[in-house]
Amino acid sequence: MSAVRATPADPTPGLLVADGDSGDQRAIPPELGPNSLAVLSGPTFLYSNACGDVPTGSIGGLVHLDTRLISGWSLTVNGGELLLLRAETIDHYSAQYVLTNPELPGLPPNTLGLRRLRYVGDGFHERVELVSFRLEPVRVELRLAVAADFADLFEVKSRVRDRSAEITRDHAADGSELCFSYRRGDFSAETRVCCSKPADRIEGDDLIWELELGPRVEWQVDLHVPLPPGWGWSSRSGATSPTSSMAGPTTRCAGGLRTGRCCTATTWRWSAPCGSPATTLRHCGSTWRSRASGFCCPAPDCPGSSPSSAGTP
Template sequence: MFSNSAGDVPKGTIGGLVHDDTRFLDRWELTLNDAPLLVLGSGTVDPFSAAFFLANTDLPDLPPNRVGVRRQRFVGDGMYERIELRYFGSDPVDLRLRLAAGTDFADLFEIKESGRDRSTQIVRQHERDGSALCFAYRNGTYYAMVRVETEPAATELEDDSLVWRLRLTRGEAWRCELRVPLHCGDERFQPVARSFGDVFERDAEDPSARWLASVPRLDSGSDRLVAVYRKSAADLASMRLEKRIWGEPVVLHAAGLPWFMTVFGRDTLITGYQTIALGSAMARGTLLVLASHQAQDHDDFTDREPGKIFHEFRSGELTQLGLKPYQPYYGGADTTALWLVVLSEHWRWTGDEELVRKLWPNALAALRWIDEHGDLHGRGYVGYATRSREGLGNQCWRDSPDGVQFADGTIPVLPIATCETQGYTYDAKIRMAELAEGPMRDPALAQRLRAEAAALRERFNRDFWVPERGGYYAVGLDGDGRQIDSMTSNMGHLLWSGIVPPERARLVAAQLMSDEMFSGWGVRTLSTADSGYNPIGYHVGTVWPHDNSIIAAGLARYGQHEAAYRIIGAMMEASAYSEHRLPEAFSGYDRRFGRRPVPYPTACNPQAWASGAPLLFLRTLLGLEAVDGRLVIEPQLPAPLGPIRLLGVPAFGRHWDLYAEGSHGEVRPSA
């Protein structure tokens, strides 16, 4: 439920109650005597509940602040809301409380854009006794219904509004409870019905609460680092998805709220990697869910090819009716290699050879896709060019229409092979060689994969390196084989993957930390010296926390610790302006521009890989890796962080306590 600070969703805004990629409520407005209420305070209580404290404004026959209003809301399988009024005036008062509700049943793809008008197809079946509003919609095989049930019943109905006429005396209180059940196709969802004493007290049976209770405990000389860590863990809990794959219950992270509460291959995989030190269950769930939908054949509409791992799954009306290709959609050139990277990382942290053997056919199919279908140029690079009329033009993480461009701002021709995808592919082959040689006992395959990785590294550093402007990596090659010569943050991902020769790492680090790339809050997606730079352009000048977490990890990998810690410190400072939460992205304005990070207009907040970024930052600070069945830390902690203790890190079937101060680190089994 996406509402304003009063708890309202005015008609015509992008807010509302969204479930399974359908907006079930697009209006939810509470008024008293036909006037909006004054906000005293509001906020989330936990990932699934919120409270709003309100009062009346100055009204005829009712001075301000005579009626206190509290709204308590719980979202889960629909919505449950309690509204409470208490009157503090001296004389009895007549009140008219009105809740205006409405729906457009918009598909998620239509919410931020003008979509199809369904108003003539929405059937109203409101209860005449005032106990419920009901809206239903059908289009062919697609069906959706929402009810707004109230106890006590409204005094009267006005169009799509519930109206209660009340007479209160001094100190008198009144309340009502609203339940909003949903009906999606053959599935019915009934909101949680329990007292708010249970709703707002953490329930021991709540799986999100159990997961939060299980995460390692962080102690640090930096209160800010601890606050960001705790906020990230809480946000990640709010984005948990539960599924059953091949008979096994699994959990994984959705991409983000409010627009991406679904599985995104790239986002979910990177989040699984970032958060592996909190536990391996999310990475395991991600691997299994994506493997269960690995492509088996060709399909142009969904950009499907055998062995490919999907990019995005949706379930709204447009997808169900075949108008959008998202059930699932495979338009991601990098997702398949990232799946292999996370399979390896899961094994390194768990030693789970059984899962490797179970998913080895999927891994081999993914490698075949890379070699047989991914190389659209015929030059040995994984690239993309959509075949779908509804497909994405850019199929890397910079997937906005202008996300990949030349330094002069022109848009390249397809197919495009972006630099970081080659880095992921290199890393994937190195890691798969390790698995082939280890648990799969196939030394011949391991030898072949290492040879392929070495050849890729050699030609990549020949074809993607741009000697001008001090030396850097082009963001990609276009369909004509030309270097797409914009300077981007993607080259930081190359450090993370290990494809950069050591002698060039210093040059890449210098570019990333230059005034043109580093805003003071983080590394920008595009250099200010490039023609297409826009500090509020989605991928052409903004600062993304997940991007910076990968860059910092890559810098540390090559010994560029000072640069890595500069990024981490800036990100920690930025979080202080948003309640210790890092959003999907913020604007790329220089730090001197406003003395605080400028928000990006429509950023998801929270978003999974942004919430995962502080956890990868922490891992980078500790120099934490899983190597040959043991945890190894090589910290280089800046003095302001003081000593760090991370207690109860799960790995290899047990828990570990990590201690770090300066360059000294120690790993012990948990007591």
């Protein structure tokens, strides 16, 4: 008989668990809204609200092999939540979000256009692009609030045990990476958030970029949450990871892929006509789909790709 894998809910398989460690199913779990989106690839999926955020305490997050590696992932501008213009899945493993800002102190509504393009495969990848439609430079604070609770998938649907005392942090002093580690019994896990452009500062578990954007000047950052060591993607058929072909350039998929230390980037840019911010952003949402495929490579027909099989061990 094969050994039972340790999980956050059962870190010592074979031993009895006290009754107090098992929670009843929550009658009314925090909802992500009717337009929530999920992207998945094999045993990895991310579930968020329509703006791409995962509010802390919700049922959303990044889950791999039944362990939630990310339990909070929220993007704000100048302390305010963003407004949704368009969101949709591109493929089962990728999604896009087109957002703008509400009225904020010193920042009129629809001043900024923000796009989030994400996919899951060999971990979680997200690109954030920001552009200003003001005629003069504008100062912006972009904040990404991150949380990791390492909950078991079944706990997420019932009651999540507080593991804060067992979670250690080793965030990079230069703002290039957040690192959360957890160990209990035979189970251990790690969550790293790598940035292509280091944050100007880290406050707690928040990455903060202080930006000055010129008229229609685009700023972007690529974020990558790699799988914990030894937690690589696998399937019963022995197929490789859906993103295994991203180790080097590919000619089957557009986008000019190139790999960095922690994340993969492409060279596509905004391709919307001039016009009002709201009109431009909506157009971006409709034209982005065809150009975003490069970042979300490989497509299902690319070498090394495989169909989704949620729950595959």
